[in-house]
Amino acid sequence: MSSSANPFVNAGRPASSRLSRAAAIVGVGHSDWVGDWKRTRAGEKPSDGYGYGAIAFREALADSGLKRDDIDGLIAGPATAYERLSEVLGIDPRWGDQADAVLSVIKAITAVESGLAETIALVYGNDQRSAKIQYGGPQAMGGDAFLSYVYHAPWGLTSQGALYALTFQAWKHARGFEGDDLGYVAVAQRAWSSMNPNAIQRKRITLDDYRNAPYICEPLRLFDYCQINDGGVALIVTTAERAARLGKPPVYIQGFGRRDLNQGATSLEPRLTDYYRPAQEDCARQAYEMAGFGPADMDMLQVYDSFSVHVPLALEGYGYCKIGEVRRFFREQGIGPGGKLPINTSGGHLSETYMQGWAHQIECVRQLRGECGERQVPNCRHAHYTSDVCGNAVSIVYSR
Amino acid sequence: MTDVVEAVRTPPAVMGLYDGPMWASIREGTMRLQRCLNCGEMQYPPGPVCPHCLSSNLEWQPISGRGTIVSWVVYHRTYLAAYPEPYNVVAVKLAEGPFMASNLEGETPAQSWIGAPVRMVYSTMLDGTVLPRFTLAATSAGKTP
Numbered sequence: 001m002s003s004s005a006n007p008f009v010n011a012g013r014p015a016s017s018r019l020s021r022a023a024a025i026v027g028v029g030h031s032d033w034v035g036d037w038k039r040t041r042a043g044e045k046p047s048d049g050y051g052y053g054a055i056a057f058r059e060a061l062a063d064s065g066l067k068r069d070d071i072d073g074l075i076a077g078p079a080t081a082y083e084r085l086s087e088v089l090g091i092d093p094r095w096g097d098q099a100d101a102v103l104s105v106i107k108a109i110t111a112v113e114s115g116l117a118e119t120i121a122l123v124y125g126n127d128q129r130s131a132k133i134q135y136g137g138p139q140a141m142g143g144d145a146f147l148s149y150v151y152h153a154p155w156g157l158t159s160q161g162a163l164y165a166l167t168f169q170a171w172k173h174a175r176g177f178e179g180d181d182l183g184y185v186a187v188a189q190r191a192w193s194s195m196n197p198n199a200i201q202r203k204r205i206t207l208d209d210y211r212n213a214p215y216i217c218e219p220l221r222l223f224d225y226c227q228i229n230d231g232g233v234a235l236i237v238t239t240a241e242r243a244a245r246l247g248k249p250p251v252y253i254q255g256f257g258r259r260d261l262n263q264g265a266t267s268l269e270p271r272l273t274d275y276y277r278p279a280q281e282d283c284a285r286q287a288y289e290m291a292g293f294g295p296a297d298m299d300m301l302q303v304y305d306s307f308s309v310h311v312p313l314a315l316e317g318y319g320y321c322k323i324g325e326v327r328r329f330f331r332e333q334g335i336g337p338g339g340k341l342p343i344n345t346s347g348g349h350l351s352e353t354y355m356q357g358w359a360h361q362i363e364c365v366r367q368l369r370g371e372c373g374e375r376q377v378p379n380c381r382h383a384h385y386t387s388d389v390c391g392n393a394v395s396i397v398y399s400r
Numbered sequence: 401m402t403d404v405v406e407a408v409r410t411p412p413a414v415m416g417l418y419d420g421p422m423w424a425s426i427r428e429g430t431m432r433l434q435r436c437l438n439c440g441e442m443q444y445p446p447g448p449v450c451p452h453c454l455s456s457n458l459e460w461q462p463i464s465g466r467g468t469i470v471s472w473v474v475y476h477r478t479y480l481a482a483y484p485e486p487y488n489v490v491a492v493k494l495a496e497g498p499f500m501a502s503n504l505e506g507e508t509p510a511q512s513w514i515g516a517p518v519r520m521v522y523s524t525m526l527d528g529t530v531l532p533r534f535t536l537a538a539t540s541a542g543k544t545p
Binding site: 269 | 410411412413414445451470471472473474476477479482483487489491498499501502503512514529531533
């Protein structure tokens, strides 16, 4: 890692190492994303967020071998209300909450470890495509939580893509990065998704295809953007003890970390000066310390990729390559099939489906179980999932 | 006429309790921000206390209008009637410290925009909204935009 001193005044201490491998994921499931995509594109409305969540939950239960009566905790994803989701799923939880993809896993670990609940379903359902949810414009989704989403609307700056385009422009200028080299991300992820039957975009693309695609918000092009879709994802988390008694190999939560950069967030300062790197480095420090190993030991990396830009920033921020060496890393190490560091092996948000980070987690689980068929990462032991949305850097290390 | 104005309506500004005085100063052609009388820092967007020292002792003061471009993008899609593509958005570091998102009017730099000095101008939109925007500072381009 490049930085030695922690730049944060409130550095704190890492989460208790007692939590490492205290809980495991024992079941995963999802809705028929390819079918959801086709039907919503045809103008149909296959279900709503609760319905997609219910389908995914049913799949996850079957995958785990547990019965619904075993579930005593429930975390609802951000697009559904906790009470109504419980009602739809027919559960009276002992403990419950609402959270995004990565924080839901961390909340589940703490609930399991403290005894608030023993077996927790994490259920995400979203009808964002058929409901025509706007991630830009003056009414942008999330504007009540993130003021930057709506504050700059009078100047026409309203879309998430534009915010990451601003970050990428400043970053590539600072690093001397050629803009079109960002295309390595989209090309690699499409190569992965070509081997994923659950992906909605499976046609391989080349760097030329990338370069020839139109700009949406320059410097970002069409293939830098994610695939907004309807769908659901579910995971079941339980104690390590209980996990060991179930049919599938448990996937343990080995470590996690978090750091948020909120100072100056509305004015966009933290995304334009250090590109969230201080948050990523501190998050990485915590996660690696708790896991007991670092980036060199990871067999794969899953990066929250609403835009391809997240990938180069994560490579620097989480210590996978030195500052300024992303281009070389893309070209010489490789992030696609056969590359040294497999990244977003399902195709990610860019090619599989945009499930707001939830699908990335079940891909970690399936790779660690060895269930990924053609796209399986050989002997996958450790998978690192990370997201840095709006300066909230959160990581989970999953291990067999 | 009403329909025309409605079609090009400027996307509305967030109007929290502390935004009003700033927008009033923009309409008057001299943008003001709150300066902390305890530690001297200015903040954007406006807020209830100084985020640097938590003092409530804030005073609205005019800004110089000088700044430097930190990043920029060009939209190639039209999302908003008031902003047909192509149009740009710049992030500017104000001489007073805070960052601010806006638009660059007139001449644009031939190469990278980053680091270009700019000065604030006040644009009246078709619906009458006044927006603080920027042009390249004459000194950098060596000529008047």
